Amino acid sequence: MAEIGKVVGLSGPAVGERLRRLQSDGVIEGFTVRVDAQTLGYTLEAIVRIKPRSKQLHNVERMIRDETRFTSCDRVTGDDCFIARLALVSVAELDDILLPLHERAETHTSIVKSSLLRNRMPGLSPEKKGA
Structure with missing residues (x-):
């Protein structure tokens, strides 16, 4: 959480709290591992x-x-x-x-020769940007 906090300008605990809130709101469904x-x-x-x-x-x-x-x-x-x-x-x-x-x-x-995008999340919808 501390590493993420450094990147986004928040403390580790603040990052943890935001992630918990996003999970409880259903925005984040879970965490995964990406295998090469x-x-x-x-x-x-x-x-x-x-x-x-x-x-x-x-x-x-x-x-x-x-x-x-x-x-x-x-x-x-x-x-x-x-x-x-x-x-x-x-x-x-x-x-x-x-x-x-x-x-x-x-x-x-x-x-597949190469991948331009892989599992990219879309930006916020126009309705969510104002929220």
Whole structure:
């Protein structure tokens, strides 16, 4: 708290109090650890757009949940139902992961070259700025 306080110009206890208030107000839901996947050997990341075939939505959803190399997945509007991220050791893993899905879904895969933004929080909404 003292280190944060130095950066924002507050005492450690004041930072702690503000964090507790933000938690109780529901602004902060919890704290987490960010792990560098590359240090674990995952040198590649892929983004996969997934469009389940007719009556396969729940099966595809289960397959995504069960494959631990999927690191995130969003349900989306548009032609695809899911956009997911995969952590990979090599491109060769894509077949092992995606071939079982192909009986139940169409997939379109892109390899991530670099990330401009990652998990950035939005600024305050116009309504909250005045509060």
